[in-house]
Amino acid sequence: MRTATEYHDLTSYRRDRMSGHYMDLGNQPDVFKRYPGIEPIPLPGDAELPTPRLSSLLRKGDRPGSPTHLGIDDLSRIFILAYSLTARAGHGSGDFFFRNAASAGALYPTEMYASACGIEGLEDGLYHFSIADQGLSPLRKGTAKPARSPALTFYLTAIFFRSAWKYRDRSYRYHLLDTGHVIENLTLALKAMNLPFSLAYDFDDKTVNAFLGLDEVREATLAVCRMPGGIVADDPGLPGSFGNLPDNCTAASRVSARETAYPPILDIHDAGARILPAKGTPADMAAELGIDPENRDPIDARRRWPETMTCPEALSQRRSSRNFIPQPISGDAAAAFMHGLCIEDSTPSEPVAGLRHCLGTGLLVGGVDGMAPGLYLLDPASLSSGLAVAGLFMDRMADICLNQGWLKNAGVHVLFMANLALIDRYWGARGYRYAMLNAGRLGQRLYLQATAMGLGCCGIGALYDEEAADLLGLNPTSRLLYLVGIGGVKGKI
């Protein structure tokens, strides 16, 4: 089980093979990572946030230079925007907190770490971000390399058992998608703070995991986002090797008393440790799915997005909505979603896997003013969309999404698809990470756009995989990876 195709197939839901799953409620994983004996340093809670709109952040093309000064309050702003607790719900056993990034089943596998260098008010070193405390747990002191200007490197990991507790073998999908949601928040935070960065999905897994002190069978690094001058643990320029962190740090990757290891998760992650040499530039994924629209219409990039709030406001108000009403969404909103999905980072992504190379994006339109119902495919390279099949498919897709009937009232289902055979051929199993992380990024982007435009949104990972591919007319090696429903909701329109 060493390829994206095999893992995805093995973890596909099939209507006739769904087994009732017992969830051990007494063994529910801790959603907060804790380091016994390490007290988190509180980050300033009163840092004023920047106020740009999402449209201006995403469209921003220029790359700012390195800052001359960064303080602990700036770092606090970054974490508030990237990953913070938002709504609270009272549970029998105490309060439960939702976060500004969506997560399958609200299980929150993603953790964040930062190595800081030259930040005023913070000693140079490596820190774990404690979301519960809005604080930093110091893990390593000092920096391996003197920096010319202040620099930060962020590491995003997933703790496997958090999601596997509920979703078992299938949960590697959610480790990646959920972490993609947080990555999008982080990149938006850095853009909002006018800081340069590059995002990498390729790095030496073992070295970076050891640098962070992870217990590799329980937690793994999935992405590294770094400002110029920020260190990467596997940077060949780093002098010598760093020592191992103490056992109590490694032990912190355990999140419940009785953890089950799921071999398919470890296998596919391990298979992805190999970074294949680049095989040239792959074709755009949209052309490899078997969907072929006859005509394409341009997406107007200058059209105003009907946003009513800033990006930080959307981040703090973002929630999943399921109470869609059967009322069309505006053509302006749909155009904004399509445009947003086509925007690539202006900062370089280190993997060759740009968004459009490893992911094809489409829309099932149910109710949008001025758009005929049907299956549309986006072509980010030419910023256009094309109707591939006319018809109303919302009821059928809601049924395929494990009978989540409320989805049929959504105005659109945004579809993230990939030809898995092509992914395996170009990037090997690591390509699965690229596609799923990027699908998560775009999913979070949609959530924020929807929130900013007064619409409801919900990510959907639960679907009968083969039935979805059949409905969309995908070729035999392509699959729907993730779906996001968007629509008007009660009380908002």
Ligand SMILES: Cc1cc2nc3c(=O)[nH]c(=O)nc-3n(C[C@H](O)[C@H](O)[C@H](O)COP(=O)(O)O)c2cc1C
């Ligand atoms: C990858 C992913 C898959 C999800 N799948 C579903 C789903 O199938 N059905 C559903 O109702 N919600 C789904 N959700 C939404 C989560 O349940 C929701 O994000 C979580 O409960 C936290 O609530 P919040 O988004 O309101 O903060 C999914 C979210 C993500 C990120």
